[in-house]
Amino acid sequence: MNNLFDQKAVQRFLQSTSGKIGLGLTLFIVLLSLLAPIVNPYNPATDRNYAARLNPPSFEHWFGTDGLGRDLLNLVWYGLRTSLVIGLVAVGLGLMIGLLLGLVAGYFRGYLETGIGWLTDILLSFPSILLAIAVVTITGPSVQSVMFAVGIVQIPIFIRLTRSMVLSLREQDFVQTVRAFGATPSRIIFFHILPASLAPLVVQATLSIGTATLEAAGLGFLGLGAQPPTPELGTMLSDAFKGGYSLSSPWTIVFPGLFITLSVLAFNLLGDGLRDALDPRTNR
Secondary structure, eight states: OOOTTOHHHHHHHHTOHHHHHHHHHHHHHHHHHHHHHHHOOOOTTTOOOGGGTTOOSOSSSTTOBOTTSOBHHHHHHHHHHHHHHHHHHHHHHHHHHHHHHHHHHHHHOHHHHHHHHHHHHHHHTSOHHHHHHHHHHHHOSSHHHHHHHHHHHHHHHHHHHHHHHHHHHTTSHHHHHHHHTTOOHHHHIIIIIHHHTHHHHHHHHHHHHHHHHHHHHHHHHTTOSSOTTSOOHHHHHHHHHHHTOTTTSTHHHHHHHHHHHHHHHHHHHHHHHHHHHHOTTOOO
């Protein structure tokens, strides 16, 4: 099998406008998240100034202040970090479980495929946000619960994608050849079928990070996400609406909402660029 990111794939990616914009935005978000505790060590639990509450954007506070007098730029900065971690961990969890179940269902078929198919259908029968709310309600609101809940929502997506790839690859000549030479099912799955399935999985994982970030923000807005004093973008929107100053102090919702949108847009554009680059039918 050819390398996933061979020279032609890189060239196709560099020719994709959406891919380059998405990569730039994604790197910007990741660097901001990594540099937050280094460039600006900030403790949102204690760094507050009630005398400066709900101040509009200024040179002292670029994004203004919130209802507790905290600098909104710092809160958004750290909230973006929290949202990114939630998205990455949740998608990683969904990818690992969905990948394994999809490989098993697609290769072994039979009762295993039927059982995993039923599980997938059950998970997909619920709207994703309602399923996530149900999971968080059971486990209790926290960052870890949101990661787990959003990860469960992602599982059936990766099961279906992986299963469809395995079904199309298991009868290919290269798989039949290694099977004829006596290769074990585990070796065929992990050393031959899985590498050939990576391209669509990488694209879907990238797109899912944006979806997971949005779902995490939704849970935070409902009060089921990160709990104070942990900053999180959805929770910041919730605080502004609950505090009754979202209209009188619009910067308290504009900047958190802007960075939620920016995060989702970045990973969606990056996913589109990767799809253009990794699709062998793409001719540029």
